[in-house]
Amino acid sequence: MPHHRIGAHTLIxxxxxxxxxxxxxxxxxxxxxxxxxxxxxxxxxxxxxxxxYEQAEKAMYREACERCMxxxxxxxxxxQALLGGDLMNQIMASSLAARALEIPFxxxxxxxxxxxxxxxxxxxxxxxxxxxxxxxxxxSHYCTAERQYRFPLEYGNQRSMAAQWTVTGAxxxxxxxxxxxxxxxxxxxxxxxxxxxxxxxxxxxxAMAGAAADTLKRHFLDTGSTPKSYDRIVTGDLGxxxxxxxMALMADSGYPLSRENHMDCGLxxxxxxxDVHAGGSGCGxxxxxxxxxxxxxxxxxxxxxxxxxxxxxxLSPTTSQQGESIPGIAHALTLERGE
Amino acid sequence: MPHHRIGAHTLIxxxxxxxxxxxxxxxxxxxxxxxxxxxxxxxxxxxxxxxxYEQAEKAMYREACERCMxxxxxxxxxxQALLGGDLMNQIMASSLAARALEIPFxxxxxxxxxxxxxxxxxxxxxxxxxxxxxxxxxxSHYCTAERQYRFPLEYGNQRSMAAQWTVTGAxxxxxxxxxxxxxxxxxxxxxxxxxxxxxxxxxxxxAMAGAAADTLKRHFLDTGSTPKSYDRIVTGDLGxxxxxxxMALMADSGYPLSRENHMDCGLxxxxxxxDVHAGGSGCGxxxxxxxxxxxxxxxxxxxxxxxxxxxxxxLSPTTSQQGESIPGIAHALTLERGE
Numbered sequence: 050m051p052h053h054r055i056g057a058h059t060l061i062x063x064x065x066x067x068x069x070x071x072x073x074x075x076x077x078x079x080x081x082x083x084x085x086x087x088x089x090x091x092x093x094x095x096x097x098x099x100x101x102y103e104q105a106e107k108a109m110y111r112e113a114c115e116r117c118m119x120x121x122x123x124x125x126x127x128x129q130a131l132l133g134g135d136l137m138n139q140i141m142a143s144s145l146a147a148r149a150l151e152i153p154f155x156x157x158x159x160x161x162x163x164x165x166x167x168x169x170x171x172x173x174x175x176x177x178x179x180x181x182x183x184x185x186x187x188x189s190h191y192c193t194a195e196r197q198y199r200f201p202l203e204y205g206n207q208r209s210m211a212a213q214w215t216v217t218g219a220x221x222x223x224x225x226x227x228x229x230x231x232x233x234x235x236x237x238x239x240x241x242x243x244x245x246x247x248x249x250x251x252x253x254x255x256a257m258a259g260a261a262a263d264t265l266k267r268h269f270l271d272t273g274s275t276p277k278s279y280d281r282i283v284t285g286d287l288g289x290x291x292x293x294x295x296m297a298l299m300a301d302s303g304y305p306l307s308r309e310n311h312m313d314c315g316l317x318x319x320x321x322x323x324d325v326h327a328g329g330s331g332c333g334x335x336x337x338x339x340x341x342x343x344x345x346x347x348x349x350x351x352x353x354x355x356x357x358x359x360x361x362x363x364l365s366p367t368t369s370q371q372g373e374s375i376p377g378i379a380h381a382l383t384l385e386r387g388e
Numbered sequence: 389m390p391h392h393r394i395g396a397h398t399l400i401x402x403x404x405x406x407x408x409x410x411x412x413x414x415x416x417x418x419x420x421x422x423x424x425x426x427x428x429x430x431x432x433x434x435x436x437x438x439x440x441y442e443q444a445e446k447a448m449y450r451e452a453c454e455r456c457m458x459x460x461x462x463x464x465x466x467x468q469a470l471l472g473g474d475l476m477n478q479i480m481a482s483s484l485a486a487r488a489l490e491i492p493f494x495x496x497x498x499x500x501x502x503x504x505x506x507x508x509x510x511x512x513x514x515x516x517x518x519x520x521x522x523x524x525x526x527x528s529h530y531c532t533a534e535r536q537y538r539f540p541l542e543y544g545n546q547r548s549m550a551a552q553w554t555v556t557g558a559x560x561x562x563x564x565x566x567x568x569x570x571x572x573x574x575x576x577x578x579x580x581x582x583x584x585x586x587x588x589x590x591x592x593x594x595a596m597a598g599a600a601a602d603t604l605k606r607h608f609l610d611t612g613s614t615p616k617s618y619d620r621i622v623t624g625d626l627g628x629x630x631x632x633x634x635m636a637l638m639a640d641s642g643y644p645l646s647r648e649n650h651m652d653c654g655l656x657x658x659x660x661x662x663d664v665h666a667g668g669s670g671c672g673x674x675x676x677x678x679x680x681x682x683x684x685x686x687x688x689x690x691x692x693x694x695x696x697x698x699x700x701x702x703l704s705p706t707t708s709q710q711g712e713s714i715p716g717i718a719h720a721l722t723l724e725r726g727e
Contacts, residue, residue: 052517057468058492060518101710129393130578137704138477140497141712144581144702148715153397153578155505156702156717158479158497166494170509177516178391179399180578197706239469239492239519242483363483363495365476367536371440373480376487378495 053176056271058264059238066175067230067387069123069182069223071340072116074109076191076217079329079337082319087341088218089116095192095217102192103137104145106219109333110135110188111146113219113340117184121223128152128223129180132171134163135188135332136215138197142188152184160361161257161286162240163187164220164336165380168357171224172234172382181226188219189331198250198366209251213288213330216318220336222344230387232347232355236272237383240264242363242376250369254291254315254327257360260377261287262298264358268381269304276306280352283343285335285359285379286315288328314338314359335359347386355384392515395610397603398577405514406569406726408462408521408562410679411455413448415530415556418668418676421658426680427557428455434531434556441531442476443484445558448672449474449527450485452558452679456523460562467491467562468519471510473502474671475528475554477536482525491523499700500596500625501579502526503559503675504719507696510563511573511721520565527558528670537589537705548590552627552669555657559675561683569726571686571694575611576722579603581702581715589708593630593654593666596699599716600626601637603697607720608643615645619691622682624674624698624718625654627667653677653698674698686725694723 053061073088080091090112097105110133118125131150134157135142147154159166167185174180192202194215200206224234243260261284269275276282276299287295292313299306317338318329339357346352358381364373392400412427419430429451436444449472457464470489473496474481486493498505506524513519531541533554539545563573582599600623608614615621615638626634631652638645656677657668678696685691697720703712 054468054517054519103706103710129396134497138706139499139702139704141702141704141707144715144717145707145712148581148583148702151580153580154717155509155578156497158473158495160478170494173512173516173518177512177518178393179512179516180393239494241490241492242487244487363478363480363487365478365480367442367477368480368484371442373484376483378483378493 058267059236059271061236062172062176062234064176065233065235066172066224068232068344069225069228069230070117070121071222071344072113072120073220073337073340074113075337078323079216079218079318084341102190106142106188106190106193107145109219110142111149113221114150114184114186117221117223123182125150125152128182128184130155130174130183132157132167132183133186134158136194159378160363161330161332162359162361162378162380163332164339165359165382168382169237169380172237175224175226182223184221184223186221187332187336189215189333191215191217194331208326210326211290212251213253213315213327214325215331216329216334218333218337220340231344232384233387235383235385238264238268238381240379242378244374244376246374248374253330253362254288255294256362256375257287257377258291258294260379261295261360264379264381266302266304276304279354279356281355282306282311283355283357284313286330287313287360288315290327292316347384350386353386357382357384397606398575398610400575401511401515401573403515404572404574405511405563407571407683408564408567408569409456409460410561410683411452411459412559412676412679413452414676417662418555418557418657423680441529445481445527445529445532446484448558449481450488452560453489453523453525456560456562462521464489464491467521467523469494469513469522471496471506472525473497474526475533481527498717499702500669500671501698501700501717501719502671503678504698504721507721508576508719511576514563514565521562523560523562525560526671526675528554528672530554530556533670547665549665550591550629552592552654552666553664554670555668555673557672557676559679570683571723571726574722574724577603577607577720579718581717583713583715585713587713592669592701593627594633595701595714596626596716597630597633599718600634600699603718603720605641605643615643618693618695620694621645621650622694622696623652625669626652626699627654629666631655686723689725692725696721696723
């Protein structure tokens with residue numbers, strides 16, 4: 050039996066699965082941000098023509114998947130699996146999109162780490178020859194997340210300065226074994242749940258920073274790489290608070306990150322004047338910027354090697370009300386310029 | 389690149405991953421049922437010594453994982469991934485158990501199909517040489533499910549006759565590449581979301597039956613097998629209503645099932661006198677009976693070949709309140725006697 054492992058936590062993909070195409074759909078606030086021109090679709094109405102925000106989230110998710118397949122000129126009955134999730138209870142945006150798309154569906158939940166988890170499992174399916182092509186997708190919506198985790202928007206709840214703004218957006222990647230591609234996946238490091246003993250639900254960044262540092266260290270140790278091996282270390286949505294903690298933890302660990310080669314999707318999504326406090330968050334944050342920013346730069350050759358590590362905060366309103374602290378999780382993938 | 393596919397929806401595992409050990413933990417009502425003697429642990433107190441039902445669900449999940457590793461004499465730092473989920477919002481039972489176990493964690497959500505989804509993805513990790521051993525687990529708890537999906541128990545809500553009783557239980561399997569085993573996994577069919585246009589949240593069986601029939605037909609077509617190729621076709625938790633519909637759908641499809649070689653975990657879990665109406669349900673139903681009934685029979689040689697197909701109803705209280713119908717999903721695995 051072949052062994053595609055290096056170190057305790059990292060997988061090697063000898064066939065280097067190819068990201069054949071990607072697509073992103075975001076809301077109006079995200080469209081006004083620095084990457085506004087790069088998304089495939091910016092919707093003007095957060096309801097996206099639907100009757101509820103939940104249905105809008107599903108519609109965005111589906112739209113990202115359909116645009117991604119269209120870009121790759123692949124029909125949906127050729128896609129052998131859809132791997133993905135979102136933040137809604139019972140990942141209903143993904144489930145309802147999967148029903149509409151009629152693609153075999155493997156539902157995932159990794160909070161805001163979901164896009165990395167989907168790409169990790171999707172790459173295994175491709176690399177091992179179990180399916181090709183597969184769609185990997187994740188999404189989130191500010192209005193469904195606020196209603197579910199905090200308060201319906203109509204309450205006009207005051208937000209803490211450590212709070213992040215859930216991105217209204219979805220991103221999808223089509224991964225396959227052959228053909229021209231945007232980037233290739235060569236390694237993946239599976240993260241474990243790390244608890245920083247944070248129980249403040251308005252401080253996700255701090256809750257996730259420990260998991261981010263843990264996965265990064267394991268990845269560097271397993272692969273013999275260092276932060277300098279990458280053009281960018283991309284984190285999902287640590288925001289300002291989480292990024293500062295990650296920098297401190299990595300400096301202590303012997304693998305210091307520099308501000309120059311670190312990028313946090315949560316800190317990159319919004320314009321300063323949007324007043325999102327500590328930054329963006331949500332599955333849709335890293336998923337949409339993977340498509341709109343990271344993959345195009347790998348494709349153009351601006352970047353040759355990126356570590357894409359989405360981070361998730363594992364909490365529910367119920368566990369928080371019961372006083373539980375919030376474990377974080379982070380999965381990392383080495384993305385390389387395709388050839 | 390190797391290709392491990394047969395037909396449109398089915399994967400072949402040439403290395404036939406081995407289920408090295410399994411364990412189950414259930415509640416008192418399940419312990420009084422026909423399989424009461426076969427579970428590894430029957431808890432007398434639905435709180436399992438914890439302060440909340442949510443914490444009890446986590447503790448059961450963790451206990452099933454730990455007992456499983458102990459049976460295989462594998463330390464938790466040897467386990468390279470935990471794949472699993474549950475029914476709690478944001479799969480918190482699994483996430484908190486993963487934190488305690490300190491095993492790299494890939495969170496899944498497939499409603500009551502989760503045990504099959506975990507075993508499917510876990511088998512891919514093993515078969516492709518990406519990890520070994522891996523833990524696959526799922527669980528549910530009657531009291532957390534009622535609080536979340538319907539009403540807290542204190543309301544004394546009247547249950548419909550089509551309703552099923554969420555199993556308080558958890559099951560775990562350790563899957564690896566070598567060594568003595570309970571059974572081996574040779575094929576897996578990934579299901580797609582199928583909607584029967586059922587919106588009655590007290591009739592999950594009917595909502596899932598269409599997906600069960602769809603996955604079964606695809607599996608038989610892809611592999612050239614028939615219901616007679618199996619000693620048992622095991623469904624997860626269709627209950628009485630769903631089982632009757634599945635029988636009718638399969639009779640129409642040209643692959644009629646017989647009552648003799650079909651087993652539904654939901655119909656097998658409880659004693660008639662427990663008055664659970666249409667039967668048991670929940671991720672923990674098929675997960676615990678896989679460990680307590682199915683794998684032991686494959687190990688003893690009573691059964692040589694079983695199709696294990698857990699079924700899930702993809703709904704949330706929010707989508708149901710918004711009038712959405714309930715898509716079902718089902719994933720199937722061919723389990724063969726180990727040698």
